[in-house]
Amino acid sequence: MSTAVRNRRIVLAARPQGEPKPADFRLESEILPLPRKGQVLLRNRWLSLDPYMRGRMNAGRSYARPLEIGETFVGATVAQVVESLHPEWSPGDWVLAFGGWQDYAIVEGDALQRRLDPEALPVTTALGVYGMPGFTAYAGLHEIGKPKPGETLVVAAASGPVGATVGQIARLHGARAIGIAGGEAKVAHVRDELGFDVALDHRAPDFAERLAAAAPDGVDVYFENVGGKVLDAVLPLLNDFARIPVCGLVAHYNEAELPAGPDRVPQLMGLILSRHLTVRGFIQTDFIGLYPEFLREMGGWLREGRIRYREDVVDGLENAPEGLIGLLRGDNFGKRIVRIED
Amino acid sequence: MSTAVRNRRIVLAARPQGEPKPADFRLESEILPLPRKGQVLLRNRWLSLDPYMRGRMNAGRSYARPLEIGETFVGATVAQVVESLHPEWSPGDWVLAFGGWQDYAIVEGDALQRRLDPEALPVTTALGVYGMPGFTAYAGLHEIGKPKPGETLVVAAASGPVGATVGQIARLHGARAIGIAGGEAKVAHVRDELGFDVALDHRAPDFAERLAAAAPDGVDVYFENVGGKVLDAVLPLLNDFARIPVCGLVAHYNEAELPAGPDRVPQLMGLILSRHLTVRGFIQTDFIGLYPEFLREMGGWLREGRIRYREDVVDGLENAPEGLIGLLRGDNFGKRIVRIED
Numbered sequence: 216m217s218t219a220v221r222n223r224r225i226v227l228a229a230r231p232q233g234e235p236k237p238a239d240f241r242l243e244s245e246i247l248p249l250p251r252k253g254q255v256l257l258r259n260r261w262l263s264l265d266p267y268m269r270g271r272m273n274a275g276r277s278y279a280r281p282l283e284i285g286e287t288f289v290g291a292t293v294a295q296v297v298e299s300l301h302p303e304w305s306p307g308d309w310v311l312a313f314g315g316w317q318d319y320a321i322v323e324g325d326a327l328q329r330r331l332d333p334e335a336l337p338v339t340t341a342l343g344v345y346g347m348p349g350f351t352a353y354a355g356l357h358e359i360g361k362p363k364p365g366e367t368l369v370v371a372a373a374s375g376p377v378g379a380t381v382g383q384i385a386r387l388h389g390a391r392a393i394g395i396a397g398g399e400a401k402v403a404h405v406r407d408e409l410g411f412d413v414a415l416d417h418r419a420p421d422f423a424e425r426l427a428a429a430a431p432d433g434v435d436v437y438f439e440n441v442g443g444k445v446l447d448a449v450l451p452l453l454n455d456f457a458r459i460p461v462c463g464l465v466a467h468y469n470e471a472e473l474p475a476g477p478d479r480v481p482q483l484m485g486l487i488l489s490r491h492l493t494v495r496g497f498i499q500t501d502f503i504g505l506y507p508e509f510l511r512e513m514g515g516w517l518r519e520g521r522i523r524y525r526e527d528v529v530d531g532l533e534n535a536p537e538g539l540i541g542l543l544r545g546d547n548f549g550k551r552i553v554r555i556e557d
Numbered sequence: 558m559s560t561a562v563r564n565r566r567i568v569l570a571a572r573p574q575g576e577p578k579p580a581d582f583r584l585e586s587e588i589l590p591l592p593r594k595g596q597v598l599l600r601n602r603w604l605s606l607d608p609y610m611r612g613r614m615n616a617g618r619s620y621a622r623p624l625e626i627g628e629t630f631v632g633a634t635v636a637q638v639v640e641s642l643h644p645e646w647s648p649g650d651w652v653l654a655f656g657g658w659q660d661y662a663i664v665e666g667d668a669l670q671r672r673l674d675p676e677a678l679p680v681t682t683a684l685g686v687y688g689m690p691g692f693t694a695y696a697g698l699h700e701i702g703k704p705k706p707g708e709t710l711v712v713a714a715a716s717g718p719v720g721a722t723v724g725q726i727a728r729l730h731g732a733r734a735i736g737i738a739g740g741e742a743k744v745a746h747v748r749d750e751l752g753f754d755v756a757l758d759h760r761a762p763d764f765a766e767r768l769a770a771a772a773p774d775g776v777d778v779y780f781e782n783v784g785g786k787v788l789d790a791v792l793p794l795l796n797d798f799a800r801i802p803v804c805g806l807v808a809h810y811n812e813a814e815l816p817a818g819p820d821r822v823p824q825l826m827g828l829i830l831s832r833h834l835t836v837r838g839f840i841q842t843d844f845i846g847l848y849p850e851f852l853r854e855m856g857g858w859l860r861e862g863r864i865r866y867r868e869d870v871v872d873g874l875e876n877a878p879e880g881l882i883g884l885l886r887g888d889n890f891g892k893r894i895v896r897i898e899d
Contacts, residue, residue: 467827
């Protein structure tokens, strides 16, 4: 088209202390430049909201470099090609991109993650179970958690896209899956729709006792994506040689300071030693060599209905900040995505 | 011989609170029964003192079951066969046994760990560099630490049998070894005799700064055998994908309660996540399949003088309790062994 495109985008207005506020985000508008050779102009249709985005708002070292003040929020998008100056892409193509919190994006054609086939699976799955969160679950279990038949796995945020997928894959490997979620509706979903062996509400006053009762043979894999009191409740239950893939600690992302003492680091290290634990932090790109296998295996499971998922849609780019703020509180019920434009 | 043998042995008299006291140990005397079919009577010549022994004095779960009050302290010994009712062993044979803190031991012949050849290497090496501590170093690096050429490794208690061996093996793999020890004499030994690239005194008031200066490219492997302030100083220096084999936490073995806050567990978990760390607890028996390879490779290194070691001899079984109490304070200078009878 090569005409001027007005683009709305959301930028980091201020670095939050603790929980982000709406004022930490700013909606701006700009006229996009024209794409150059090798680039494509994308129309973002769906934006993924993910807990890691909180880390990017801090100045400190996290998975990746922090956002600068005034910089457009990063994020995965499902988009359609509007204009292409790259031989591989044509207008109308559906793609998985790192298109950011904006209506349009100009990206290098070589950097597009993959082509999507709207006939095969709903395109939005590329942001959840068939994308980064699903691959996080797949790779973390494949490389670190390694659930074996008869073993017991625990995962929190079990109605979210990582936790839901972790438990279902563990069950496909013959393990028992205990899912933890917040509130009755999510617990019922984890148990009845996702088919976990046990679902528990972390808000129950006797949560730790319930977890212990649900794991009479101990815990062999704890897939850590939240931290906090769930970790505390799991630690005493861990069996010798248990594995703890650590892919997130959302309970702590908004914390501005360390909790009160005593300092339990010596206790944790002592447990790692005496129980022969493996605790390993990762992000899915560490295991990117597994991605083709993931697409093949997970694609099959999804088409066969052996892995289920739930989406939680926020309408409109302008509502993405509230969507992220709520996600960090655990308000989402399923994979939270923003409908920028259908 | 089949005559009555009077045996001195040291038993657990009381469970210590914090640092063990001499009164927690008791020297007893008994007349041994006769060995039965399949058993051998051993004369213990050398007893190994090791930090893990502190854990056995507690009632709680540790690596292994606790000692009972009144039970003979366990421990590896270099011994000679006095009488054998097992076809594989003959009087005069030198063996590595789990003979305990006593003059004699009656053990199952099948349970003897291995035959020792006094012509090949000094028999006492079977308690140190060529035994459990050396294998702990070897296996922890082989399976978890995996030092690569050009990487930086840090190990504490570097004049002790595990630490000394860890640093030297890492150097044989082309890594840079930073050793930490307590006091000038040990530091000089680690640097000048063991050939570490850098040796540092953890008692220096600016220890953490010195460690940071000694690791300008960060730390890729931290072989954890002490915990405490060494761990604290290493944590900020860890590179992405660093590995932390955890085989001991001697700084904490005498602690009766947790240190004051804040609680740094969320910080440690956050570091594991953001730096993609692997933290894994082990004891050497976890990797026992490597033992034949260890004996072959380490035997070669020792005979070629590529791995050096130092022993610290306590004279007399009756002095073993003070020997262990001092070991837990870091008083030993090299592998601490008790000469029961030459």
